[in-house]
Structure formats: C-alpha cells, structure tokens
Amino acid sequence: MSIFKAAIVHFGLVFTAGFALGTVRTIWLVPLVGERSAELLETPVMIIISFLAARWVVGKMKEPSFPKRLQVGALALLFLLGCEAGVVVFVLQQSLGEYITGREPVAGMVYLVALAVFAAAPSVIGRTAVLRQSDES
Numbered sequence: 001m002s003i004f005k006a007a008i009v010h011f012g013l014v015f016t017a018g019f020a021l022g023t024v025r026t027i028w029l030v031p032l033v034g035e036r037s038a039e040l041l042e043t044p045v046m047i048i049i050s051f052l053a054a055r056w057v058v059g060k061m062k063e064p065s066f067p068k069r070l071q072v073g074a075l076a077l078l079f080l081l082g083c084e085a086g087v088v089v090f091v092l093q094q095s096l097g098e099y100i101t102g103r104e105p106v107a108g109m110v111y112l113v114a115l116a117v118f119a120a121a122p123s124v125i126g127r128t129a130v131l132r133q134s135d136e137s
Contacts, residue, residue, distance in 0.1 A: 001060045003068055006074035006122070009060075013053035014076075014118060015083060018046055039107040044113050050114075054121035069122040077119035 010075045016082070019044055029038040057072065058064045103111070 001057070001062065002035075003071045003075065006057045006061055006072045007079060010057045010072060010076040010122060011079040011083075012052050013047070013056070014050050017053075017079060018048045023044060036104045036107045039104070040110060043110050046114055047117050050118040050121045051125060053124040058122050058125050069125075070095060073119040073122045076122075077115065080115070080118065 025042050031039070031040065032038075042046045054073075058069060061068065061072075085096060088094050088096060092099070094102070100108075
C-alpha cells in the first residue's frame with residue numbers, strides 16, 4: 001500500500017468512526033452529561049480507534065519504515081483537518097476562527113492531544129511491532 005493510500009485509509013477509518021460517534025454524542029450523550037463531558041468521554045474511544053486503524057494500515061504497507069509511517073500519519077492529519085475545516089465552514093457555517101474560539105477550553109486541549117495521537121499512531125504502532133518481532137527472534 002502506498003503512503004498516500006495508507007493515509008487515506010487511516011483518515012477514512014477514523015473519520016467515519018468519529019462521524020458516527022459524534023452523532024451518538026450529540027444526540028444522546030450531550031443531553032445527559034453536557035458538551036464537555038460528552039467530548040471527554042468520546043476521546044478515549046477515538047484514540048483506541050486511531051490505534052486500531054493505524055495497526056491495520058501499517059500491516060498492509062509493503063515496507064513500513066519509520067519515515068513512511070510518519071508520512072502516513074502527517075498526511076492523514078492533513079486530510080482530517082481539511083475535512084473538519086470543510087464541515088465547519090460549509091455544514092456548520094462558521095468561520096474557522098469562530099469554531100476555534102468557541103470550543104470549550106478543556107475539551108479543546110484534549111482534542112488537540114487526540115489529533116497528535118492520531119497522527120503519531122502509525123509510527124508508534126510500527127515501533128511496537130518492530131519491538132515485538134525483535135523480542136520473538
């Protein structure tokens with residue numbers, strides 16, 4: 001699998017899961033626990049999904065070297081941010097500035113950490129797989 005295709009797949013799997021979970025969060029969880037708590041409850045699930053998607057994608061790559069895995073994560077992050085910006089501007093009809101300043105501070109910071117984890121997941125997954133293989137030898 002090429003770097004571009006791996007990034008598209010990593011982005012697609014996580015974005016699709018996030019879209020589904022975001023719908024559940026908005027409809028059922030926010031009325032029960034509030035926006036901040038709902039976002040904070042969703043984040044660990046999305047981090048697990050990011051690692052599962054990265055593991056699958058890295059497993060499909062022919063030569064998953066560290067630089068290639070790093071490129072997959074960075075490119076997938078660009079796809080995710082671009083798509084999110086499109087949703088904010090065209091669906092929510094907000095400016096990016098309004099969206100960023102309107103986020104709840106704690107949940108917003110946790111979201112930034114989750115984005116970093118999403119981008120790093122292919123590299124981290126590859127590293128742990130390499131370590132497991134060397135332990136088995």
